[in-house]
Amino acid sequence: MWRSMIWGMPSHICRFATQAALDVLPTHANLCRWRAPVGAACVCGVRDTLMHALNGCELKLPRFKWRHDSVLIQIAQHLSSKGHLVHADLPGFSRPLPAFLTHQPLRPDIVLISGTKIDLLELTVPFEQNFSDAHLRKTRKYTHLLGLAKEHGLIPHLYCFEVGSRGLSSESWSVFCKKFDLGDLKKKGLLTALRCSYVIWTTRFLPWEDPPP
Numbered sequence: 001m002w003r004s005m006i007w008g009m010p011s012h013i014c015r016f017a018t019q020a021a022l023d024v025l026p027t028h029a030n031l032c033r034w035r036a037p038v039g040a041a042c043v044c045g046v047r048d049t050l051m052h053a054l055n056g057c058e059l060k061l062p063r064f065k066w067r068h069d070s071v072l073i074q075i076a077q078h079l080s081s082k083g084h085l086v087h088a089d090l091p092g093f094s095r096p097l098p099a100f101l102t103h104q105p106l107r108p109d110i111v112l113i114s115g116t117k118i119d120l121l122e123l124t125v126p127f128e129q130n131f132s133d134a135h136l137r138k139t140r141k142y143t144h145l146l147g148l149a150k151e152h153g154l155i156p157h158l159y160c161f162e163v164g165s166r167g168l169s170s171e172s173w174s175v176f177c178k179k180f181d182l183g184d185l186k187k188k189g190l191l192t193a194l195r196c197s198y199v200i201w202t203t204r205f206l207p208w209e210d211p212p213p
């Protein structure tokens, strides 16, 4: 998948993807390793590895949310174009939810309702080595909603899937794309995550204003 993605990719994104995959970008941790006269810590105080820069830094949470929502809106638009009724906290997709979900403090990213069927979709954009942890954490977070949905006479399914911040696919992303017949979106979602990570990386020393997806 990754190899097929780099065809047609702009050269700067391709270079970033390769350097990120090999972990040879000039993070403070790498600069230290290369004996540059800098400390290994990020301004937040934590060791500035690539995983920290792309996924971990507490000071960059709005940037990570922007990347997550950039992928999410593509999924919502695609599902909507296929005739699904999409409920999501995104512009154009905020429809009323079933009563049992309205008062839940934690709700998955997208809810699809068709008759008595309800699909709960949750996207995470983690660093690839955290795919399993992210999957387990999100599954645990929303499993209780399945019981609640059943109590309300619905037939629920929970899909938690991960798109890697360096543009790599998880097994759960492949399964989800196949299940919902998402075609090109499988590659597009990965590319969007990668492009957003490029922006997050190149603006890491700059103040943040959400750029367009």
Ligand SMILES: [Zn+2]
Pocket (backbone or CB within 6 Å): 042, 043, 044, 045, 046, 052, 056, 057, 058, 059
């Ligand atoms: Zn930091």
